[in-house]
Amino acid sequence: MEKHITLPLTEELADTLHAGDTVYLTGTIYTSRDAGHKRMCDTLAKGEALPFDPMDATIYYVGPTPAKPGQVIGSAGPTTSGRMDAYAPTMMSVGARGMIGKGARLPEVVEAMKKYHGVYFGAIGGAGALLAKCIKKCELIAYEDLGAEALRKLYVEEMPLVVIIDSRGNNLYDEGKAAYLASQK
Amino acid sequence: MMREIQAQQITDVVERLCIEANEQLPGDIKNAIRRCRACEDWEIAQGVLDKIITNFEIAEEERVPICQDTGMACVFLEIGQDVHIVGGDLREAVDEGVRRGYDKGYLRKSVVADPVRRGNTGDNTPAMLYTEIVPGEQIKVTVGPKGFGSENMSAIRMFKPSAGIEGIKDFILETVETAGPNPCPPMVVGVGIGGTFDKCALLAKKALMRNTEERNPDPYYAALEEEMLEKINKLGIGPQGFGGKTTALALNIETLPTHIAGMPCAVNINCHVTRHKTEVI
Numbered sequence: 001m002e003k004h005i006t007l008p009l010t011e012e013l014a015d016t017l018h019a020g021d022t023v024y025l026t027g028t029i030y031t032s033r034d035a036g037h038k039r040m041c042d043t044l045a046k047g048e049a050l051p052f053d054p055m056d057a058t059i060y061y062v063g064p065t066p067a068k069p070g071q072v073i074g075s076a077g078p079t080t081s082g083r084m085d086a087y088a089p090t091m092m093s094v095g096a097r098g099m100i101g102k103g104a105r106l107p108e109v110v111e112a113m114k115k116y117h118g119v120y121f122g123a124i125g126g127a128g129a130l131l132a133k134c135i136k137k138c139e140l141i142a143y144e145d146l147g148a149e150a151l152r153k154l155y156v157e158e159m160p161l162v163v164i165i166d167s168r169g170n171n172l173y174d175e176g177k178a179a180y181l182a183s184q185k
Numbered sequence: 186m187m188r189e190i191q192a193q194q195i196t197d198v199v200e201r202l203c204i205e206a207n208e209q210l211p212g213d214i215k216n217a218i219r220r221c222r223a224c225e226d227w228e229i230a231q232g233v234l235d236k237i238i239t240n241f242e243i244a245e246e247e248r249v250p251i252c253q254d255t256g257m258a259c260v261f262l263e264i265g266q267d268v269h270i271v272g273g274d275l276r277e278a279v280d281e282g283v284r285r286g287y288d289k290g291y292l293r294k295s296v297v298a299d300p301v302r303r304g305n306t307g308d309n310t311p312a313m314l315y316t317e318i319v320p321g322e323q324i325k326v327t328v329g330p331k332g333f334g335s336e337n338m339s340a341i342r343m344f345k346p347s348a349g350i351e352g353i354k355d356f357i358l359e360t361v362e363t364a365g366p367n368p369c370p371p372m373v374v375g376v377g378i379g380g381t382f383d384k385c386a387l388l389a390k391k392a393l394m395r396n397t398e399e400r401n402p403d404p405y406y407a408a409l410e411e412e413m414l415e416k417i418n419k420l421g422i423g424p425q426g427f428g429g430k431t432t433a434l435a436l437n438i439e440t441l442p443t444h445i446a447g448m449p450c451a452v453n454i455n456c457h458v459t460r461h462k463t464e465v466i
Contacts, residue, residue: 004280020229020369020427022229027457054225060191062253063253063293063295064253064293065249065250065253065291065292065293066291066292066293067291068249068291068382071249073248074249074250074253074291075244075250075251075252075253075294076253077253077254079253079254079334080334080337080367082367082451083245086465091233102366102367102369102425103334103365103366104365104367104368104426106365119223122238122366122425122427124233124236124237124425125334125369125425125456126240126252126332126456126458127209127238127239127240127252127370127455128244128250128251128253129238129239129240129243129244129249129250129251129252130239131243132249133243144221147305147307148253148293148294148295149296160236162229162425162427172427173365173366173426173427175428176229176423176427176429177420177421177422177426178421178428178429179428179429180227180230180421180423180429180430181421181428183227184421
C-alpha cells in the first residue's frame, strides 16, 4: 500500500504502518551512525539530555558526502542498520521510534520495536543522489568533530521509503522473499 | 630504453579517476541494471530498480556521487617494466591523487587510521594500493572505490580439495544468502579460486574490476559463472532484499594455480554501485 505520512511518528501513526508499505515521508528527521549513537547512548547512561528531543523522533542512519556549493546536502543514502543494533533499543526506550536504514536487524531490536511501537523503514541503499533530492533543509546540531557522522537535523519532503519491519514485528525481508518464491512455484 | 613518467602524472590521473568513478557508473553495470529491470516481474522489485536507474542518471548528469559511501580507494597499477617513475615517491603520488580527488570531488572521507582505535584520517588516504610489473612502457591505472556495506559481507574459505566444485558452489550461494539485504542488492559477485590465502582474496577483488559482459576465457569457468548467476537469482532476495528475481547483476570468477593440499575460495561482494575507472599513462 502507498502512504504519504507526516512526522512526528506518534505511537498511533506508527501502528497504522505495515511491513511492505511504500511510504513517502515528510517532516523533520535526525541523522546518526555508529559513532553518534555511541555518544548518545553514553549521554543517556550518564542521565544527561540528548542534543534533540527524542520523543516520537525518527533517526536516519546516514553519513552524507560533503555538500557541493549550492547543494543542501551531498549524496545521502542509508548505511547498514545492523551496526546500530546495539544502540537502537536504548534509543527507542526514550521515544525515538522511527529508524531509516537498510539491511537486517537483530531479534532484540524487533522485540524493542514491538514494545515501543517502533518502525524500521528502508531507504534504497546506493541511491544517495536520488535521496538527497528530498532533503530540503540540513542543519548540523551536534558532534561536529565526527564529520560525516555528525548529528544533523534534516527536513525531508516525500522521502521514498518502504516499511521493512512494522511495530508488530512483521518483516518484509522474510515475507517479500517468501511471497516471491511462492509466486514462482 | 626506459620511458620516464613523472610521479605528478600519476597523481593527476588518480585524482581524476577517483572523482569520475564515483560519479559515473561503468557502461556494463548500467546495461545490466536496465536488462534486469526489463526481465523483473515482481512489482516492488521493479520500483526499486527504477529508482536505482534514476539515481545513477542523476549522479552522472549533475556530477554528484552515486552513493554516499564513496569507499576506500582501491588503486591498481600495472607498471610496465620499461617505465622509470621520476620526480617523486610512487606511494605518495597515489595517496596525493586520492587526497585531491576526495577533496575536489566532495567525496566522503571514510578511512580510519587504526582498525581498532579508529580516528578518521580526514582525507581518505591511504589508498589500498596494488602494483604489478608487466611488460611494456606504460602504466595502467585503475581506481575502484569500494564501499563497506558490501565489503563486510564478503568471505573466504580454505577448502580441502575433496570438497570439489560442489563445495565451491555451496559456499558462493551461502555467502550471498547470508549477505541478504545488507550489501545493497542487486549485487555483483567477485569470486577468486586458487592461489594462496592472500592471492585468493585479491583474485576476488580483481574479478569485481572485470567487465561483467565478458566471461572467463576458460569455458569451464565461463559456464560456472553463468550457472552461479542463475542460481543466485533463484534465491528470491531481490533488489534491496524486498523479494524478486534480481539478486545479482553479474558474477565474475578469476582463478590461479594452487597447492596440491588446498582449494581456497574467496567471495567478494559488491553492490549495484560497482565502480571502477581505468586510464593508461
